[in-house]
Amino acid sequence: MAANTQFSIAVHVLTMLARSENSNLKSDYLAKSVNTNPVVVRRLLGHLAQGDLVISQTGANGGTRLSRCPDRINLAEVYKAVSCGEVFALHSKAPSQDCPVGRNIEAVLCRLQKEIDRTVAEKFAEYTLADLIMMVQPARV
């Protein structure tokens, strides 16, 4: 019943990358800020890389940086990269086909699911990483 923390950690990490401009950050360094293990961070960065949000490099002076400017990364992309994108799941076991409700409810829920998930994606899309940076660090003195 508890929700997923991946999105929060992803936003945290991406905000740090955004603030470090073009220099690579190491998973070790990010892990310290997030208060977790470097491998956990690298796994997360792997998802973000698949979503084309970050670029990682192996080797000395390696690390990770954003693939684009923070104002061109919106939170819908982040959410999509690190979650299944579903607010609720359909039945894991197919309901009884002997029951009229069982036979038809899945199709109805499926349409509802799509509509809810689209609504969430649209809301997330209203914010870019650049917006978040402004919120985290409001206008410097």
Add this chain to the structure above:
Amino acid sequence: MAANTQFSIAVHVLTMLARSENSNLKSDYLAKSVNTNPVVVRRLLGHLAQGDLVISQTGANGGTRLSRCPDRINLAEVYKAVSCGEVFALHSKAPSQDCPVGRNIEAVLCRLQKEIDRTVAEKFAEYTLADLIMMVQPARV
């Protein structure tokens, strides 16, 4: 990363209750349609009862029925009753307070979380159980 199935099962069960008008349905009967165990259904019905959506009775001729007309139960109430109501969770371990991002990101995420969750609740609230019944069983011949 997988989402919760409780909401789908709740909608399934509530739809059956709505279609049975005022007669009580047994957890045994509901479990057959959902294709699970009666105790699992009774646990779910417990949450729905706490949310004031259904009324259960023990004893012979006992069972569960809706607490109101299907057109007065909206899906936001259902979602609230069976889930934590959060699309994503905040950090489970507090981020490092030594890092400027770590210090401030939680408050930002918290505001975002509230906004997203409110958006979802509003979308769910657009549908009543009566609407769903129409979708499951469109106008009879």
Add this chain to the structure above:
DNA sequence: TCATTTGTATCAAAACGAGTTACAAAGTTA
């Protein structure tokens, strides 16, 4: 009094997430 049904405790099994160790592969530096 007896049969039925819920509510809930308790247990076991399955599924899942998070953290850890380890190491090959890729890259840098000298």
Add this chain to the structure above:
DNA sequence: TAACTTTGTAACTCGTTTTGATACAAATGA
């Protein structure tokens, strides 16, 4: 070339959550 750094990923453990099952007291109705 050699030494060093860093990622990516496999493999494992551990704790938590979810699901299904059994059991039984309490409530209800006949």
